[in-house]
Amino acid sequence: MKRFEYLEARTLRQAISMLQRxxxxxxxxxxxxxxxxxxxxxxxxPDHVINIQRVAxxxxxxYSARNGLRIGALVTIRTLEQHPAVRxxxxxxxxxxxxxxxxxxxxxxxxxxxxxxxxxxxxxxxALLVFGAECRIVGPDGERWVALDQFFTGPxxxxxxxxELLAEVRVPPPAANTGSHYIKHSPRGAMDIATVGVAxxxxxxxxxxxxxxxxxxxxxxxxxxxxxxxAEDILRVQALSGRLIQVAATAAQDGVSPIDDIRGSAAHRxxxxxxxxxxxxxxALDSAAKGPMVFEEQRRLTIQAAx
Amino acid sequence: xxKSLQITVNGELNQAFVxxxxxxxxxxxxxxxxxxxKKGCDEGDCGACTVLLNGKPVCSCLVxxxxxxxxxxxxIEGLANGQELHPVQQAFVEYGGLQCGYCTPGxxxxxxxxxxGDEEPTDENIKHALGGNLCRCTGxxxxxxxxxxxxxxTGRKTE
Numbered sequence: 493m494k495r496f497e498y499l500e501a502r503t504l505r506q507a508i509s510m511l512q513r514x515x516x517x518x519x520x521x522x523x524x525x526x527x528x529x530x531x532x533x534x535x536x537x538p539d540h541v542i543n544i545q546r547v548a549x550x551x552x553x554x555y556s557a558r559n560g561l562r563i564g565a566l567v568t569i570r571t572l573e574q575h576p577a578v579r580x581x582x583x584x585x586x587x588x589x590x591x592x593x594x595x596x597x598x599x600x601x602x603x604x605x606x607x608x609x610x611x612x613x614x615x616x617x618x619a620l621l622v623f624g625a626e627c628r629i630v631g632p633d634g635e636r637w638v639a640l641d642q643f644f645t646g647p648x649x650x651x652x653x654x655x656e657l658l659a660e661v662r663v664p665p666p667a668a669n670t671g672s673h674y675i676k677h678s679p680r681g682a683m684d685i686a687t688v689g690v691a692x693x694x695x696x697x698x699x700x701x702x703x704x705x706x707x708x709x710x711x712x713x714x715x716x717x718x719x720x721x722x723a724e725d726i727l728r729v730q731a732l733s734g735r736l737i738q739v740a741a742t743a744a745q746d747g748v749s750p751i752d753d754i755r756g757s758a759a760h761r762x763x764x765x766x767x768x769x770x771x772x773x774x775x776a777l778d779s780a781a782k783g784p785m786v787f788e789e790q791r792r793l794t795i796q797a798a799x
Numbered sequence: 800x801x802k803s804l805q806i807t808v809n810g811e812l813n814q815a816f817v818x819x820x821x822x823x824x825x826x827x828x829x830x831x832x833x834x835x836x837k838k839g840c841d842e843g844d845c846g847a848c849t850v851l852l853n854g855k856p857v858c859s860c861l862v863x864x865x866x867x868x869x870x871x872x873x874x875i876e877g878l879a880n881g882q883e884l885h886p887v888q889q890a891f892v893e894y895g896g897l898q899c900g901y902c903t904p905g906x907x908x909x910x911x912x913x914x915x916g917d918e919e920p921t922d923e924n925i926k927h928a929l930g931g932n933l934c935r936c937t938g939x940x941x942x943x944x945x946x947x948x949x950x951x952x953t954g955r956k957t958e
Contacts, residue, residue, distance in 0.1 A: 594931015
């Protein structure tokens with residue numbers, strides 16, 4: 493444990509200038525749900541900690557049918573979980589938020605923090621990936637946009653340059669007849685990290701029509717959260733059947749090379765990817781045809797604890 | 800370097816002079832001598848340190864004390880009205896929702912936070928709301944019974 497200097501930014505400009513001044517070994521915190529734990533464990537040893545929790549303007553979440561969802565980096569996971577438009581239009585995202593830790597952590601943890609920590613198992617990330625989220629990054633030279641699937645470069649590593657921070661995530665409005673689902677498999681039903689997390693999205697051309705879009709994203713099975721492009725390609729433009737979904741699930745399973753760790757062996761993880769890809773796709777297809785599930789029901793199906 | 804901060808705890812303005820790495824939990828316990836809030840795991844797994852921060856249940860072990868500057872905190876010490884227990888405390892006593900009692904302040908604060916929110920107090924929502932609190936002796940059946948009894952006495956409807 494190393495002592496650090498603590499700074500608070502009130503505006504984005506201030507946060508950026510603090511990062512420029514101290515960027516070499518500074519860490520941004522907001523909800524700080526990871527920071528103190530990792531600092532106490534000696535894993536993070538910054539010289540400066542820059543708290544952005546009170547930066548104005550980053551705590552808003554809005555939805556419009558035209559522009560979709562705009563989530564400020566400081567929006568808490570709890571707010572995401574409870575937001576009516578998220579529950580209705582982005583069910584996999586609401587369910588992923590509900591599966592995140594416990595309410596005591598969700599009230600603190602932010603969407604920006606979950607993304608910027610760049611954990612392979614970050615719960616909101618697979619759901620944001622299937623909805624095609626984009627990140628607004630601000631820095632000394634202004635702002636730039638990066639698609640979320642281009643944001644991660646490794647475990648804990650992102651495309652953020654020195655002096656930059658994530659300000660906002662935008663998620664396009666889903667097409668009509670879209671269903672989505674997230675399943676998190678973990679040892680404990682709360683306050684735990686995913687052994688495997690899978691989000692799927694299906695859009696249909698009409699209520700019964702062929703699949704116009706399919707997306708699958710996987711957590712905790714690669715150095716970063718990843719899209720399962722091979723599985724998606726099998727489903728896109730096809731008339732969907734249980735059999736085709738199984739073929740796609742097998743493709744997702746065959747496409748990952750997870751690692752062994754305390755939560756599961758590589759072989760176990762691979763199996764689980766196949767099972768969860770199939771289940772999330774089946775559920776997404778069902779919702780695409782019939783409309784979204786009641787939130788509590790979707791939450792029950794999302795949290796799949798081993799014990 | 801230590802810096803001063805002020806936090807309203809149970810309605811009373813408290814000042815402290817703490818290092819930047821101090822958690823809200825350590826500030827409450829060690830600087831303000833409010834030891835009702837318990838330290839279990841100190842890493843956000845067990846929920847024993849749950850307090851209400853600006854009305855919402857949080858793990859106080861994860862909160863940087865300085866980040867709670869000017870905030871309002873309610874701890875277990877702030878629930879009873881003199882000798883009269885808060886309805887949630889009373890229900891835990893009547894329904895045997897505790898044995899050793901170490902997890903109890905956290906469970907009670909999580910319950911109070913849940914009942915002050917706007918979720919329907921169904922069995923499933925109660926269990927989800929308390930999923931972040933570990934109890935290693937009573938188990939959870941009597942805790943859930945106590946919460947349901949508290950729902951009845953505080954006038955919240957179950958489905």
